[in-house]
Amino acid sequence: MSREHRAAEEQLCPYDAVQAAEALCGPVVLEPVTDRRGSAVWRAVGPNGAVAVKAGEGDGALVTAREGEVADRLGLLGTHGVSDGVAWLVTPWFDGPSTREVFAPVRAGDSDRAAVRAAAVDLCRAVADLHARGWVHADLQPEHAIHTKDGVRLIDLSWAWRPGFEPSEMFRGGIPHLLAPELAAAVVAGVRPAAPSPAAEVYTLAGVLWTCITGRWPLDYERAGLLPRELGAAGVREAIATGGIPLDADRPWPELQQLLEGALLAPAGERPTAAELAGQISDV
Ligand SMILES: Nc1ncnc2c1ncn2[C@@H]1O[C@H](COP(=O)(O)OP(=O)(O)OP(=O)(O)O)[C@@H](O)[C@H]1O
Ligand SMILES: [Mg+2]
Structure with missing residues (x-):
């Protein structure tokens, strides 16, 4: 991910989440998807693939932290954590229509x-x-x-x-x-x-x-x-x-x-x- 891009996204997407995404995809570009009710989602795309990155703050932190535990228990590829009170989660990006x-x-x-x-x-x-x-x-x-x-x-x-x-x-x-x-x-x-x-x-x-x-x-x-x-x-x-x-x-x-x-x-x-x-x- 370029320095410019990281600077532009840093306030919203936790650095640790970007690192986790890059461990799976290589250097990523973050595409904002949604941002509502204390929970934001990005699509992180790199040379080795794409992942969904989600971050939750405030009440959203508890909700996102629980989603991370569920993802573990269901055996989804990815990782999760909490950085400075913001819970984040990296999971596979699924291509297709809802x-x-x-x-x-x-x-x-x-x-x-x-x-x-x-x-x-x-x-x-x-x-x-x-x-x-x-x-x-x-x-x-x-x-x-x-x-x-x-x-x-x-x-x-x-x-x-x-x-x-x-x-x-x-x-x-x-x-x-x-x-x-x-x-x-x-x-x-x-x-x-x-x-x-x-x-x-x-x-x-x-x-x-x-x-x-x-x-x-x-x-x-x-x-x-x-x-x-x-x-x-x-x-x-x-x-x-x-x-x-x-x-x-x-x-x-x-x-x-x-x-x-x-x-x-x-x-x-x-x-x-x-x-x-x-x-x-x-x-x-
Ligand atoms: N793994 C994924 N693969 C593809 N699209 C995704 C993925 N995760 C999230 N999205 C997209 O991002 C949107 C928001 O994701 P999600 O529903 O998990 O977030 P949310 O903040 O809980 O939203 P809400 O509270 O509005 O339900 C989804 O509707 C979907 O379009
Ligand atoms: Mg939703």
């Missing part, structure tokens, strides 16, 4: 859906594989799966959970709009740490696919007389926990959405597993 990007043609009304359906199956299988290893991602989102040529890779592992490695007290179930009702109820009731489960994750998985199809959250708050913007995250969790919010009426892909509806409306004990959902979708 699930939301894969579904863009569907949202644009394109009728050729075979490849998109295959990608939906790939996502379900990646989640099923994680569950088979005893883990729950616990923060699935349309942007948290990357569809690479070697399969789907799940990212943003801060809240990933397995028995004996519980999420921190800060865990609130992940993105509220995709929260399973039983997990929302636990969070609302003040259970800490709120425990995600494979079944709750299948609800979220179905919600992710639904959102990728329609571009809208699965539940139609307005039809229940609620305005999510006024509710805030806590209010959305409470509304989901209470129930009675209908699914959004938009059905651009009725055959697939019917399956997702099954997963979204079933009580936790009757939801398909991620592997079963994969099977159902590949049979559509």
